[in-house]
Amino acid sequence: MFIRHTSAIRRTLGRVALAGGLLTTLHQPLAAQIDYRNLDDDRPVLTEDAYPVERHAFEFLLPYAFEDERGGGRLHAFIPEIEHGIIRNGQVGLKAPIAGARGTGETDWGLAGLRVFGLYNLNSESRALPALSARADLLLPVGSLGGDATRVSLKAIATRGWGRTRVHANAAWTLGDENNLAPLEPGHRWSYSLAADRTLFRQSLLLIGEVATRRAVKRAPIEVNAAVGARYQWTPTTVLDVGVRRRLREAAGPDLAITFGLSHAFAVSWLMPAGR
Amino acid sequence: MPTGRFRLVLGILMLVPGSLSSQDQRNEQFYYPGSFNWQFLRQYPEGGRLFNAFDYGHAVLYEKLYTRPRDLKRELEDRQFDYLTRDLLVRPPRFAVVEEAIEPAYAKLAWRAKLMFDWAHMLHRQIYDIYADPRLDRARQDSLIERVTDYYLSNRRLAFAARPKSMALMDDQYYSQVFRRDYPKFNGLIWAYHWLQVGLYEPLIEGRSPAERKAGVQAAIARFWSMMEAAPTRFPKVMPMTSAVAPQFSAAHPRAAVIFDNLHMTHDIISDILAADTVPAGRKRMVIYAALDQMQDSTRDVMTMDEWRNMGELMGGLGVMGGPATGLLSPQPIDHQGMDAMPMKMHHPSADSTRSDPHGGHRAPSGEQPRAPSTPAPPQPPDSASQHHHPQRMRQ
Numbered sequence: 001m002f003i004r005h006t007s008a009i010r011r012t013l014g015r016v017a018l019a020g021g022l023l024t025t026l027h028q029p030l031a032a033q034i035d036y037r038n039l040d041d042d043r044p045v046l047t048e049d050a051y052p053v054e055r056h057a058f059e060f061l062l063p064y065a066f067e068d069e070r071g072g073g074r075l076h077a078f079i080p081e082i083e084h085g086i087i088r089n090g091q092v093g094l095k096a097p098i099a100g101a102r103g104t105g106e107t108d109w110g111l112a113g114l115r116v117f118g119l120y121n122l123n124s125e126s127r128a129l130p131a132l133s134a135r136a137d138l139l140l141p142v143g144s145l146g147g148d149a150t151r152v153s154l155k156a157i158a159t160r161g162w163g164r165t166r167v168h169a170n171a172a173w174t175l176g177d178e179n180n181l182a183p184l185e186p187g188h189r190w191s192y193s194l195a196a197d198r199t200l201f202r203q204s205l206l207l208i209g210e211v212a213t214r215r216a217v218k219r220a221p222i223e224v225n226a227a228v229g230a231r232y233q234w235t236p237t238t239v240l241d242v243g244v245r246r247r248l249r250e251a252a253g254p255d256l257a258i259t260f261g262l263s264h265a266f267a268v269s270w271l272m273p274a275g276r
Numbered sequence: 277m278p279t280g281r282f283r284l285v286l287g288i289l290m291l292v293p294g295s296l297s298s299q300d301q302r303n304e305q306f307y308y309p310g311s312f313n314w315q316f317l318r319q320y321p322e323g324g325r326l327f328n329a330f331d332y333g334h335a336v337l338y339e340k341l342y343t344r345p346r347d348l349k350r351e352l353e354d355r356q357f358d359y360l361t362r363d364l365l366v367r368p369p370r371f372a373v374v375e376e377a378i379e380p381a382y383a384k385l386a387w388r389a390k391l392m393f394d395w396a397h398m399l400h401r402q403i404y405d406i407y408a409d410p411r412l413d414r415a416r417q418d419s420l421i422e423r424v425t426d427y428y429l430s431n432r433r434l435a436f437a438a439r440p441k442s443m444a445l446m447d448d449q450y451y452s453q454v455f456r457r458d459y460p461k462f463n464g465l466i467w468a469y470h471w472l473q474v475g476l477y478e479p480l481i482e483g484r485s486p487a488e489r490k491a492g493v494q495a496a497i498a499r500f501w502s503m504m505e506a507a508p509t510r511f512p513k514v515m516p517m518t519s520a521v522a523p524q525f526s527a528a529h530p531r532a533a534v535i536f537d538n539l540h541m542t543h544d545i546i547s548d549i550l551a552a553d554t555v556p557a558g559r560k561r562m563v564i565y566a567a568l569d570q571m572q573d574s575t576r577d578v579m580t581m582d583e584w585r586n587m588g589e590l591m592g593g594l595g596v597m598g599g600p601a602t603g604l605l606s607p608q609p610i611d612h613q614g615m616d617a618m619p620m621k622m623h624h625p626s627a628d629s630t631r632s633d634p635h636g637g638h639r640a641p642s643g644e645q646p647r648a649p650s651t652p653a654p655p656q657p658p659d660s661a662s663q664h665h666h667p668q669r670m671r672q
Contacts, residue, residue: 034373034374055304056305121302123301124299126384126387127381163378203369204369204371236313236317267308272306272308273427273431
């Protein structure tokens with residue numbers, strides 16, 4: 001299933017790193033300071049909060065993930081991502097997952113599709129309602145590990161806070177052909193997750209715990225996984241995150257999955273209303 | 277996903293927007309980019325971190341006033357005051373505090389107010405950053421400050437008016453002055469915050485070298501701490517006006533200075549609305565939002581710029597506002613009975629008389645001389661911290 005493209009992927013990774021470096025240096029850092037509290041999907045748990053990046057903001061994410069699958073398979077992944085607050089309360093983004101999958105000895109590297117997405121936040125949390133958002137992803141079969149299917153994923157997101165503690169619920173469904181999918185970020189048939197986080201404001205640290213269940217494709221075993229993670233404000237515009245996940249059922253899920261990453265917030269002056 | 281369930285989800289998603297029409301939207305916006313950002317925190321961490329702790333003070337105040345825990349007076353005047361002045365301000369956080377985590381009930385009640393404060397605090401911070409950037413000459417700094425002010429004002433949902441609002445909006449409403457009367461220590465602390473927030477611009481402008489600016493910033497912070505040591509007697513007795521505490525900044529950037537005075541007035545207005553029993557809990561959001569509308573409206577209830585420039589003197593002078601941030605300390609009236617005898621009612625120049633004022637009956641008649649804000653008292657001894665930095669300039 002996998003084709004080796006080591007040199008091509010090295011070049012791709014180099015370009016991604018260069019692009020990230022340029023983004024973080026050419027355009028001067030901006031906002032944040034409290035970005036550690038903004039939960040993005042997979043950073044570091046599956047669950048995300050209901051709030052988009054701020055209007056005019058960009059966020060560049062560069063995570064690494066490793067999964068030791070039940071049955072011996074291993075997966076390495078870099079999933080560079082860019083998000084932009086293109087409208088008030090709404091963001092668009094692009095993910096380019098690069099996977100290294102090892103099934104029977106050799107690790108095959110490749111671009112595992114492209115994911116284009118949009119998220120719109122309907123409301124800020126009020127006394128009566130949690131914050132609610134809707135998200136849609138278009139999964140494109142691009143790259144040597146991208147599979148063959150174009151799919152659409154829809155997600156509903158809710159966030160409710162009680163001071164320093166918040167609870168987030170995500171529910172997602174993916175539509176489309178379920179044959180020959182990408183090994184990474186394929187879009188699960190369905191996925192439900194519940195996470196709670198705790199803000200340590202003096203340390204600029206967020207601690208997160210999560211339980212998630214999902215089914216990859218029709219008739220696949222259902223995964224139930226638990227995860228814990230943390231997000232730490234490293235500089236005013238840079239957040240470090242780390243997370244660990246493990247299956248709770250024998251049937252499916254990782255023996256161990258580890259992720260760590262970096263996200264950086266910035267803006268581009270000529271895209272701003274008073275930009276000159 | 278089965279088609280039936282998909283349709284159900286779509287149906288729910290289509291119904292949601294209608295039911296959300298009365299909800300606040302998040303409406304967060306990034307601030308203006310530039311290499312000057314974060315220079316203040318980098319060059320003057322003693323000041324930048326202190327402001328992070330100020331954010332906590334504002335947030336916890338509103339949360340407590342709104343949620344009304346048992347024995348609120350003791351909670352604010354003793355427990356929270358002590359926590360702030362002996363712990364958080366002493367060891368302030370590296371980065372901004374997530375105010376939503378400190379004031380969850382208030383943030384749900386009045387998200388727009390919280391966002392407007394955040395937006396104005398962002399302007400505050402960016403102007404410090406610009407002044408703190410050693411790579412920028414004064415002309416470039418002034419140009420950038422005007423640009424970030426333009427950017428601030430371009431967000432009309434969140435920007436305060438750039439024309440000075442009538443003080444009657446703060447002092448002459450049916451809920452006015454409750455907070456400062458019932459919680460004098462905490463109110464004095466908030467005014468001390470506001471004194472430093474505007475006063476810190478002055479040493480950044482006056483300093484001719486990085487070393488002078490650093491010494492000036494530290495001296496101003498030391499004066500702030502001297503207020504804490506003698507709390508509440510050395511706290512400002514009236515709201516510090518930017519034009520009085522930061523005259524050089526106000527002359528150079530009057531729009532930003534006016535915005536900060538409007539911001540600080542609104543801080544006091546919301547404290548009063550939350551504290552006042554005359555505003556029932558169920559109406560607080562509506563009254564707060566009505567006040568925000570007034571503070572954003574640059575066509576009504578406004579002073580002239582001349583009136584605004586003279587407001588410091590009319591309110592009793594710099595001495596009752598916490599004193600100057602740099603240079604000589606002016607005599608400050610000493611109130612031997614603590615804050616109880618501080619002026620609770622001031623008369624202010626009327627708002628723009630060409631406009632009708634729905635609360636005009638509460639205003640001082642046009643032309644009436646403002647009342648002296650307090651009984652004259654002997655000059656206060658110079659504060660020791662400032663004496664340390666400018667011993668030759670202190671007035672005895």
